[in-house]
Ligand SMILES: Nc1ncnc2c1ncn2[C@@H]1O[C@H](COP(=O)(O)OP(=O)(O)O)[C@@H](O)[C@H]1O
Ligand SMILES: CC(C)(COP(=O)(O)O)[C@@H](O)C(=O)NCCC(=O)O
């Protein structure tokens with residue numbers, strides 16, 4: 001079966017064609033704010049698929065995607081989908097679909113217990129534990145501002161602080177406004193991540209696999225040896241695994 005997998009998150013919407021066994025070579029990205037019937041038609045003009053799976057955390061864009069894909073079987077990922085993991089969470093309908101996809105992929109690809117970090121518009125930390133029968137269970141996690149959300153928010157709320165390009169700082173003691181902001185963003189962010197991992201580990205029995213994904217993962221994980229795996233395609237791999245259970 002030819003699958004079209006879509007990760008509709010707040011900054012970027014990622015598309016890939018996939019078989020049941022492996023992600024394909026074709027992929028595309030549309031800035032989520034630009035998702036429309038016409039941008040979908042032009043991006044997908046050369047694609048053919050038998051069924052699609054959407055993971056969306058942007059309801060207005062999910063509606064555009066579902067309408068565009070309605071001509072063929074299309075599954076929208078939610079807590080009601082069949083998953084390779086259990087869920088131990090009071091209101092599972094609250095959990096972002098991308099978080100479920102990440103957790104599913106982390107368990108199948110790396111094993112539980114696991115902590116999944118997705119460095120996107122927000123940074124999410126999603127925790128997979130094991131139940132009494134040693135089965136994987138989604139436990140919940142942490143949501144914090146994404147790196148760009150933090151720095152853009154700072155630029156927007158101040159008169160004299162500019163938008164900065166995110167890259168590795170050359171030093172902690174900045175010798176300019178930009179250097180000072182970059183050190184604050186990148187070193188500060190690694191500290192945020194390190195502290196949250198430690199707090200989660202204190203509550204999570206056993207040694208957890210710590211896996212990172214998301215647009216800012218390369219920059220942030222460079223200074224975090226605590227993170228065991230960097231898997232840029234984690235969310236899409238999770239969508240492939242979940243498509244096999246629901247389409
Ligand atoms: N090619 C790129 N286009 C846009 N953002 C990028 C790109 N490469 C890295 N980034 C960084 O990744 C962030 C978006 O990460 P992503 O995981 O796509 O977010 P989301 O999943 O929330 O849409 C941006 O805020 C930016 O800091
Ligand atoms: C936390 C998120 C914004 C992360 O999405 P992203 O940064 O990838 O766009 C998204 O998973 C979401 O909207 N979740 C719903 C609320 C929740 O998970 O509790």
Ligand SMILES: [K+]
Pocket residue numbers: 009098118120121214235
């Ligand atoms: K994401």
